[in-house]
Every structure is written in structure tokens, then in C-alpha cells.
Amino acid sequence: MKNLLIVESPTKARTIEKYLGKDYQVRASMGHLRDLPKSRLAVDVDNGFVPEYVTIRGKAGLIRELRKLAGAADRVLLATDPDREGEAIAWQLAEILSLPADGCCRVEFNEITKGTVAAAISRPRPVDGGRVEAQQARRILDRLVGYRLSPLLWKKVRRGLSAGRVQSVAVRLICDREQERENFVVEEYWTIHAWLMTENGERLVAELSAIDRARPAIADQERAAAVCREIEQQEFWVGEVKEAVRRRNPLPPFITSSLQQDASRKLGFSGKRTMLIAQQLYEGLPIGQSGPVGLITYMRTDSTRVAESFQQEARQYIARTYGQDYLPARPPQYVKKQAQDAHEAIRPTTISLPPETVRPHLTADQYRVYQLIWQRFIASQMGAAVYDTVAAKLTAGRFGFKAGGSVLRFAGWLAVYSDEAEENDRPIPKLAAGQRLTCEGVEGKQHFTEPPPRFNEASLIKLLEEKGIGRPSTYATIISTIQDRGYVAMEDKRFYPTVLGRTVNDLLLDNFAEIVDVDFTATMEERLDLIAEGRDSRQVLLSEFYRRFAAEVERAERELPRVRMPEQVTGEICEKCGKNMVIRSGRFGEFLACPGWPECKNAKPLAVRVDAVCPLCGGQVLEKKGKNRKKFYSCANYPQCGFTSWGIPVADSQCPQCGSYLVRNPGRGRRKEVCGNSRCSDRMPAGVKKKTTGKRQPTGRKRPAATPAGRTAGKGQRRPAGTAGRTAAGKRKK
Secondary structure, eight states: OOEEEEESOHHHHHHHHHHHOTTEEEEEOOSOSEEOOSSSOOEETTTTOEEOOEEOTTOHHHHHHHHHHHHHOSEEEEOOOSSHHHHHHHHHHHHHTTOOTTSSOBOOOSSOOHHHHHHHHTSOBOOOHHHHHHHHHHHHHHHHHHHHHHHHHHHHTOTTOOOOTTHHHHHHHHHHHHHHHHHOOOOEEEEEEEEEEOTTSOEEEEEEEEETTBOOOOOSHHHHHHHHHHHHTSOEEEEEEEEEEEEEOOOOOBOHHHHHHHIIIIIOOOHHHHHHHHHHHHHOEEOGGGOEEOOBOOSOOOOOOOOHHHHHHHHHHHHHHTOGGGSOSSOOOOOOTTOOOOSOOBOBSOTTOOHHHHGGGSOHHHHHHHHHHHHHHHHHTSOOEEEEEEEEEEEETTEEEEEEEEEEEEOGGGGTOOOTTOOOOOOOOOOOTTOEEEEEEEEEEEEEOOOOOOOOHHHHHHHHHHHTOSOTTTHHHHHHHHHHTTSEEEETTEEEEOHHHHHHHHHHHHHOTTTTOHHHHHHHHHHHHHHHTTSSOHHHHHHHHHHHHHHHHHHHHHHOOOOOOOOEEEEEEOTTTOOEEEEEEETTEEEEEOTTTTTOOOEEEOOEEEEEEOTTTOOEEEEEEOTTOOEEEEETTTTTSOOEESSEEOTTOOOTTTOOOEEEOOOTTSOSEEESOTTOTTSSOTTOOOOOSSOOOOTTOOOOOBOTTSSBOOTTOOOOTTOOOBOTTSOBOO
16 A cells, blocks of 8 residues: 545545555544543643543554555555644644654645645645644643643532533523623614505605604603604605615625534524534535535635635536626635634535535435525526615604615625515605695604514624634534523523522622633634634643632632532422422423422423413423423323423314324424324325334344243343344354
């Protein structure tokens, strides 16, 4: 073997091996091979914060195989992901395989295409020590915070809790927003609209904008009615009219955060789900006769830069598909402040594979994410959208009104990609100064001020990016972690803090204000960037931080009393002792428990009422969660009524086949309503076979001998005396 190329994932290995031919053998490291052990701190805080790395469990065999392959190869190249994490994995591999520290063994590419991979292999470089130092600094920082704060939370709050340097800041942002909502004072206000008509019979709507040249402040219905009556007595005249042309420039191509935000808004995907699909598109998927093909560039990036050669290909495609009018005079350049600019933006790897051509080879989710990336990139290289706008000021006695509208003259990039700010045409008739208008009616409309909205996944990621908290590769992990820990939950796709989350946040805010400070966390990210650039020291950063942090932890351990979790009392009565049950949190989320514990150990799932009636007894239907956190529905009269279902029962409905009730199926890709009777022939949509739990028996083989009870012996069951089992390899057990 002449060359050994090591990448991170098997999928990427298969794709690249197809491009390189017989002279290269491509193997996968399956991510990190060494890490800090989970059982202890493993950082020598007294001697330069030296980390103690150990081989990850289950990776010893892989390391032996890679060493054997490296020993037989003439050249070893390390093509791990092009980020700090990938650089650290390359550094680990170089040490494990005894490669020269200053040897040119590292190759890096932003997309997995034949030309890009070949070009990268022809230009190997040494492992970047600055990136490795920055990655280790981040890993050690997170270990110090997690392994010193988490035991404190165990002692002072509850066992099983954890705290993190970045996740705790994200929880604080959600808690602060919830506090804003609770402190918000709702105020009533009214708006006034007038329905007007021109001499030619054309209609328009105008909004009250001034009373005696001051901004109107109408706070109640009585005042609104008086204003409406007075306006109805006035004559309306057109004052100033402004006509203009407005241009809306295209959005830049995706970076990691904007991809996650748009996938959340448009597709309803979580950040974790989006990144998993993007990883598959990047590493390569089989496309017809071509075999595995990498469809997008590297998906963890904060840069909006695009290669000039690819921009030219995109311009040719736009001119060919949409026409020269849709091309700007020059290729657009997007500059993002505070971007590391290590990679390009997220874009397709080739213009020759539009979404519709690869759709038969992708899953539905893969196609939707690829289509989103494709459309956003093509739109980013197109010309601006052009609107004709009109703004008119109207007078009616001492009242001032405004009317405006816009009409799309040229779609530009909006012909390919629409965003949430896209405007609908709002034409208004041709107006001229001094023109008189006829009033057909005046109406007041009541409004109430609203508190700031809770964060959804898109808005939270946007705020994390704006505040400089975390990096592109960490947003999805941050959000999934704070949910898994039970610190936040979702309601109508928006985050709210749990009682546990608020308790932990208050404790950290009172005792470790620096850890949950947004500016401090952002400053740490900037210093990590400086370490990667060789302009700061890992030891200096860690020593400055740990000196203050360790003192705060020791003080909290001595002085902080045990925190009692607040309990929310419910109207649910414990059927064993008669007390009002309370809401508590556990490893599977919130549940109902008796406050009389340990004398009374009654507990049950926390149920939420849904707008449905039990089809068996007419009782209230409740939404519950099992231990796997999957929702199901049951009757409130349980155990007297045994109704349970994965779907919500549909009122006044009947199955045409068996006469049973119907349920609304929340699953994706199925009919909305199916029969609630599992034995009904109409249970599944036409053409779909019901899955069986048993495995198909191989042809020509007899079934295993039955147990004395008449059932096939399974795992944990004793076989009848005298029968011999077989191993998975087909050999008889001794």
C-alpha cells in the first residue's frame, strides 16, 4: 500500500475512496480516539493544566488497525474535518501513529469533490498547533466548570444535575426572557382607520397618524368612539405624495446559524436534526450510477465567502435558467464581521445537480434541506428585487392620516427564495396633492401591548450568534443539552424555563455571576480565537480563570445552604392518602408525586387536558408521557376506563369498516385520521403493510425447540433439558 488517508466518518471514507483509486486506502477514525476520562477531573490544575487523555472505550481495536495500516504505508495523510475539533483529532492521530510533529501530513478540504480532494492532497501541511491549543483550552475550560459546579449542584440542589460554561448562559437567556414576560404590564390602545374613495371610485385605507400634529394616544373605547365621530364630520384631502423605487438585496448564502434558523422556520426541524442531515449531504450520498457524491460544502462555518470560480458557474446557470436580467452587474460579495473565515459559506458542490435531479436518490428530509441550501445560494448570486412604493399623507381637519403601498416590479432573487420578510403587493390608487377623497367609514380597533415572545429555536440561535456565545458547531448541542437536562421545555415550539431550570439559574446567578454572564462568555470565545491565531496562551487563560473560579466554588461549598426546590401544588388528589399532589422533576421530566413521601410513595405521569372526549366512557382525555418521553393519550377515569391511544380521538367519528372510533394520527407521512381499533383492516392507509415484530425465519431451517410452556425460548429463558442452542455464527455451544 502506498498511501493511507484517514478521515472521520465511514461515509466520507467511501466517497473519497471512489475518487482516489487503488493507490489510496481510506479509513475512518470514527471521531476522537482519545478524550478526558468521565470518572474524574483528569486535569492537573497545579502543574500547567495538563490534561490526562485516555483511549476511548471501544477504540483500542481501531487504534491497532490504524497503526498496522500506517506501518505498511509509504505515506499517511490526515483529512479530518476542517475545524478546530478536526485539527485536534488529526493531532491525536499524529501522536498515536508516531508521525513527525512537523511533518506535512494534514490535508484539508471544504467540499468532497474529486477536484477539491485531489488539490488538497497535493498540498499537505503540518498540523496547526494554534487550533489544537484552542480546542484543548475549550475542552479543559468546560471540564473545569462542569466537574466543579456539577458536584456542587448535587449537594445543594439535587443529584444528577449538571452545569456548563455555555449551556448555563443559554438557560439564563431563557429565564431572563420569562422574567420579562412575567413583569410585563399589558396596556390597552386603539388604532383608527378610515375607508376612503377617490373621484374615480377607487378605494384605499388610511391610518390615523396624528392629532393636532402629535402622535395619537387613544387608550380606551370611549376616547376612540369620540375621535371616530369627530373624524366622520371632516373632509379628507391629499397632502404630500411620495413615489419611490425600493430595492431589496438578496440574503447572503447560509452559514451554520442561518441554516439552522431557516430550517426551523420553514421546515420545522430542530438544529440537531438539521445538522445531522447536512452532515449526510456533506459526506456523500449515492446518486445513481455515480456512487457516493458530496452534495454540499462543509456545514460548520461562520463565513459567507464563496469561491470566485463557483460564483462564475452560478452566474452562467442563472443566465441560462432565468435570463440576463436576473444577474447583477458584478458577483456579490458578502462580508460578515467577526467571522473566522476558515471555510466558504454552505453551498452546493456543483451546479450540475439541481434539487429535482437528485430527488429520487434522497430521503424526503435530505431533499428538503438540500433544496433549501440550493435555493438560498442561487438567490444570493441574483439581482435585487425592485418595488414601486407610494407613501401619502392625508389631512382631515386637525387629524393626520397616512396611506402607503408597494407593488413588486421585478422579482429578482425572490423568484428563487422567499423569506419571512417578503412583502405582498399592497397597491393604492393614483393620488395627487390637493385631491379630495370621500370618507365611507371610520372604525376604531382595540389592541393590547404584548410581552416579548419566548424564544423559539431560530430566535435563540440568532441571539446566541449575536452575543458571541458558542460557535457554529455548538449551537445544536447547546439547545439539545439544556432540554435533556430538564432546565427548559417547549410549548408550542417555544422555550420556557422549568422550575428546576430557574432554581439552578438563580443559584448560579447569585454565586457564580461570571459564569452566566453573557459578556464574559463572549470574551472567552474571543480569547479562544486569539489562541488559535497564536496571539494568546492557553496556560495564561486557564490560570486567570481558574484562580477566581476555584475560590468561588470553595466559598459556595462552605456557605451555601441546601436549596429546596419549590413545588407546584395541583388540584390532583392522591388516591392513597388524600393529599394534593405536587409537580416534581425527575430524569424523565416533570411528574406528579405525593407530598407525603416517603410515607406515601404514590407518583404518576403529569397529564395535560386536551380538547377531546373519551370514545369509551365520555370522560376527559389527558395527554401523558411515557418513560421514553413519547406522548400518548388516555382517559381521566383510568383505571375504571382503559382507553389509551397514540392519537387524539376524533369527536363524533366512526370507522366505515368496523364502526369503531377514529383517532387523529400525529405521525408524519400517514393519513390524518385512522381507526382506533388495531385489528381493523382500515387501520393503515391502503398499500401499507403492518410491520411485524418477529423476524423472518430463514428458508430451509426449522424453528427453535419450544419451551415446556409452549413458547419459543427467548433471551433470559431456560431451554428444555437436552436441547442445545446455537451461537450467532451457527456453531454449537459447548
